[in-house]
Amino acid sequence: NRTDNKQHFVMVPKGVNPYYDPCYEGFKDAGAKFGIETEFRAPQDFSVSEQQEVIEDLIQKHVDGIAISANDDQGLVGVIDEATKAGIKVITFDAPAPSSKALCYIGTVNDAAGYTAGTEMAKRMGDKGVLLMLQGGMGSQNLNERYAGFERAMKEKAPHVTIIAREDTQGKIPVAQEKTEQLLQAHPDATAIFGLSGECIPGAVPALKSANKAGKILLGGFDDIPDTLAAIRDGTCQFCLAQKTYKMGWLSVVELQAACAGKELPKQIDTGVLLVTKDNVDTYMAHMKEEAQQWGGEAATMPATMGAGTAPATQK
Amino acid sequence: MTSFAYDADAGPSLARRVLRQREVGVFIALVVLVGAISIARPHFLASGNLFIMSRQIALTAIAAIGVFFVILTAGIDLSVGSAVGLTGYVCGLAFAAGAPMPVALLAALGCGALIGAINGFVVAYIGVTPFIITLGMLEICRSTIYTIRHGDSIRGIPASFLKIFGSGEFLGISSPVIALILLAIASHVVLNYTAYGRRVYAIGGNEEATKLSGINVRRVKFMTYVLCSVCCAIAGIMYVGYGTEAHADTGKDLELDAIAAAVIGGTSLMGGQGTVLGVLIGATIMGVVKNGLVLLDVSSYWQQMVIGIIIVAAAIIDVVQNANADNRKAIIRRIAGIFGRRAGAS
Amino acid sequence: MTSFAYDADAGPSLARRVLRQREVGVFIALVVLVGAISIARPHFLASGNLFIMSRQIALTAIAAIGVFFVILTAGIDLSVGSAVGLTGYVCGLAFAAGAPMPVALLAALGCGALIGAINGFVVAYIGVTPFIITLGMLEICRSTIYTIRHGDSIRGIPASFLKIFGSGEFLGISSPVIALILLAIASHVVLNYTAYGRRVYAIGGNEEATKLSGINVRRVKFMTYVLCSVCCAIAGIMYVGYGTEAHADTGKDLELDAIAAAVIGGTSLMGGQGTVLGVLIGATIMGVVKNGLVLLDVSSYWQQMVIGIIIVAAAIIDVVQNANADNRKAIIRRIAGIFGRRAGAS
Amino acid sequence: MGAGESSFGAGGGAGGGTAGRPLLEMRGITKSFGGVHALRGVDFAVYPGEIVCLLGENGAGKSTLMKILAGVHVVYDGEMFFDGKAVRFRSTQEAAELGIGIVYQEFNLCPNLSVAENLFLGHEIHNAVGLMDYPEMRRRARETFAALGVKIDPSALVQHLTVAPQQMIEIAKALGHNTRLLIMDEPTAPLAGAEIEHLFRIMGELKARGVAIVFISHKLNEVLRVTDRVVVLKDGENSGEIATKDATEDVLVSMMVGRELDRMYSRRKGSPGEEVVLEVRGLTGPPRIEDVSFQVRKGEIVGLAGLQGAGRTELAQLIIGYRRKVSGEVRLHGRRVNIRHPADAVRHHIGYVSEDRKKLGLILNMTVRENSTMAIHRRILNALGLISRAKEREVTDTYIRSLKTKVSSREQAVRNLSGGNQQKVAIAKWLAIKPDVLILDEPTRGIDVGAKAEVHRIIADLADAGVSVIMISSELPEVLHVADRILVMHEGRLTGEFSREEANEEVLMKAAVA
């Protein structure tokens, strides 16, 4: 008898971070469009345990669907199991939990994203030069996968480029800046810098500027946070790869709805990454939304723009 | 004129052993907290929630008891978090190498003992400030983890192990909680009923006088660091069971929580003051706050702030409660006069 | 007349004013370090590198001097990093609100003073352990930043400001370094040549005695926390200039570096011991190590470990150097006998 | 022993006396610490230019009363008048401002600061530019010390000083600023001959200047010598008052203790055995001990006399392995023993009662019980290897009784005991190890006449029971009466050895100075 009243879907990110704002925006918009009550519940810090607590709590609340950005694979197996038993549809977005009973993963496949990034970097470097890399936390699974993909692409497409350093920014912008400054001292011959995580470009920008190398050194990296977009506008940064966060949110609703309607979901949907450059920096978000918003509802097949992976289930 | 009442000493001594005034303050804070949360959110007391909360508290508290030994001697151990991470990782590596469970456990505990022995030796026998050497060990242990497998988690932990330390429970109590209870009892006995424990407190009270009493201060201190890191190893093992994998980042920043738990529970960083019970209460307060905030749907952006405020509030309640009548008046007066110029005066 | 003058004393007291033995140890460590790195990588001494390194060191050292005041009274301030972050963010917000530079600077400094006043009041007038209240403030300040703009950086800092505090330099010395030099001189004078400074040391040496000497211990302590947070505000402002934006995560974990710098420089966490010069040396050691590791292309996986080892090594050199002849022998003997059973004996 | 009754106190008595308005008057002062009643309705008055002695057993409440007067304890019942005006101090500062100076019973110095800095802490001297004027402070410090007849390097760190100079600094601090009322709580306890004489001279001068002085001491000969009036406290209540000129030691004692008491230092019944128990050969160690050799026989009491700084404490600390020796050896029962740590000493049943109970003797935040058993953990374990509370209580109570320690309970924190009672606990700890050799460093420092007699009796009994005792004391009469044999030290060397028969104050003094 819950069919007659609104379905209730909840988005559970890893923690508090502006990165998730577009995810939830997509989630909300889709909810609004398909008449579904949506909610955003973030753990206080990026920890499995707190994420478990949030989910535990949602199970008590008997929500209809949960979309999780998993802080940890194994760590969530238990709760996701419980939730499924309680008849709640669970999917993961942004960060997967393959070992769990989660029905589907919607998000960037890091290795693929890394490969795309590497390809772009290779193209821009023209198979020559010295590349410096920044990474936020050497222990981070996702970033290590990104790096793997990136390195593979470089080896294939620009074998003569030397990746000469890979420094830990500890995920902090000021540290990224310090490391960049030091790297520029250590390697005056560097021709390019690539940042595997969000804080790298915002940190590298002031370092390049104070070294008067802004625009002279190729700068690219992941995540379209405001600082980075600003840097792209002023030309210090040449490109960044935006994860299709809005789309992740939107598709999460679509897939959960499908699941509730008893549909079989694909194990994985790679939302792919979007290349942001000076040309599309002001428009890419709108495009991303448009692209996402055609999914679900009456929409039919998937367009080619869609990244690797299987098509999202569509519903009547 | 030898006027001392025999029953009089029953009072203090008994109290000191069981629930010294020191603890009452934080205990009140804890009760208030639990009361408030469970009224606002009855689910707080649901067995499901208590289960996960108690497990999380236990993981911190085990490490907290370890560092508590060190703090009693007026030392400090910042390597707690990294030690938890490394020992757990070693346990995982042992399994990955196909070692049977007992071996894996011993490997972790041995690794803990080694970390503690290094800390202890450098502090007690060379004389380096605990803060420095343990800060160094913090870095060393953590980066050791990274250098081994570039930060990958170790998967494929045997089910037999997970059955005991992961899902494992006894009368609905998770294994970390059971471990904590046993550890707490053992520590309480050691600290209050053995010569060793008495000496730990003595060193915190007056190291020179202790030495002159013919006690090998160096050895006692050395041992506290070993004990601390062994507790970390226990926590490390429990974390592997909890996460069902050995993660490279396990235990990051745990030292701060562990020390905070001890201090909130009335342990003096100057040494010689504190009880196991206090540490448990301290750890519980922190766990309850974190858990409660999530249940209460406090905006994630505000949670940290609330935690900060509650920590401070608990500490203030504690101080006021432990102050004797007239000091209490004075404190209240000062808090009241905070905006008046009186605030400046002594 | 009875003479109690021990020639032993003439030494320390004089030295204490200039370059106490205490520092010589770490200073040697520093020299060795610099020597080694610049031989391996001559570019280490290139003006460009010295410029950026000195600026990075200064940013930490300014905060370190702040917390040094607190540590001298046997206190501790864990909110240093968050205070740096918040004050810088406040400065940015003021600019965003179109405030002129003086207003923005005052806003930051005022914010710092407020944070320090709260810490100081709760410690000195209510009597909460510094560790707890400042831990609380750490959480509160940081989450305040996040609640304001959900962690986004504040851009559009006026060029006039950046010209002074960002790119700004004087005889090739960056503004943070200039600020540090002025601050260090001022602190040295205050601590060694004013009544206030001596009372700070006195409290660390024997708080009770200081109180009985009719000194308003509460006020002196209170002020150290205010001074500390004001130093943080200075660092915070410098960081905005450095980053050309106000970032939400500025200063994260800085407290540990700041405290470590002080302690490596020979400051005792038990209070009453330490010099500004020592703090500077401590901060420099840490900065040199970090910079050197990158120059030497040490893999990020190993850097932490090297840092840890060097911190410990510096501390050990320090201890051995400060030990008197026969203690030194004893220490060496122990280090040697580490594997023998003699290690256990005192 | 009325030896010192040629009192300048009475001589100046004209200037003092209880005529006119009291400078200070305390009425019905009551103070209790939790359960402990330290003071019950005590009345006390001091007149300008008189020296009043506050006398009483350990724990009688003397220090507490003075701490109230000095503004340390701010919570109490009763009223206080200074210069006829009602006063109620809220801080030590307020008391100081009225010209009340105090030398506390326990040291209150900052070890990490220089002598001069300690001396001027709270009223530092600034120069033209408002910075600390160190040269001036050092100069004035030297003056002050010269006036006190001592020489202390003003720029020395206090942590390098021994108890005696530290005490002189405390006195100098109290004298500092236009003092009108000077309180001295057992000022002579850590001092020896010369300094005490200087101190008395200063007191005479102050008295002549009309300064009122409260003098607390357990040394009755001093009391009779320098004071005009004696006010006696017993168990926190007034128990009488007497003009010094009408008083004798016996009168004072009976006023304190409330009954006649045989205070004569108990001469031991037995006599030393023949076997040499402890032998020290050519012991040398930094900073000052040079080639010291001596023997102690079974059941012998050897007195170790000397001036402050003679190195007696150092010698003791070398013997028990608290300091590292560079040469020489220690033999026990004829066998060479290698003592490298106090633990070794305890293992060989050598005990050492330190001269500095707060720094080296006691763990102040621990209870009387925990302190009493600190050195015998091994011997009070039960079957389970745990510390047996029963045995602990037994040991603790034994010594609380035999030393007549005044405690509210054996679980009282030692911090809260009166100075003398703290000293008794410190001694108890070492009696508990059932020592073969017991070294006592100033064992009767700061304990009352009754307790002193007790300690001497205990020493005698120990010796009779076969314990070899070395008693370091700066009080020659004490050494002369208790010791079977007396060694004298000067600047780290033994400079004399006397049997009880040949020894007297003159020869000992001669040996002590050269």
Ligand SMILES: Nc1ncnc2c1ncn2[C@@H]1O[C@H](COP(=O)(O)OP(=O)(O)OP(=O)(O)O)[C@@H](O)[C@H]1O
């Ligand atoms: N801070 C305190 N807390 C609890 N009890 C105390 C405290 N200070 C003193 N007392 C108690 O008050 C009583 C009086 O102590 P006080 O120090 O005044 O004695 P006293 O006359 O100075 O003895 P002594 O000659 O040994 O110095 C003692 O029983 C002591 O235990």
Ligand SMILES: Nc1ncnc2c1ncn2[C@@H]1O[C@H](COP(=O)(O)OP(=O)(O)OP(=O)(O)O)[C@@H](O)[C@H]1O
């Ligand atoms: N210059 C010094 N530096 C450090 N400690 C010292 C110095 N001089 C003496 N001491 C220590 O102070 C303590 C007291 O020794 P002191 O010089 O008073 O000899 P003493 O004969 O014991 O005098 P007392 O009559 O006080 O016992 C001993 O431990 C001694 O080693």
Ligand SMILES: [Mg+2]
């Ligand atoms: Mg007294």
Ligand SMILES: [Mg+2]
């Ligand atoms: Mg001595």
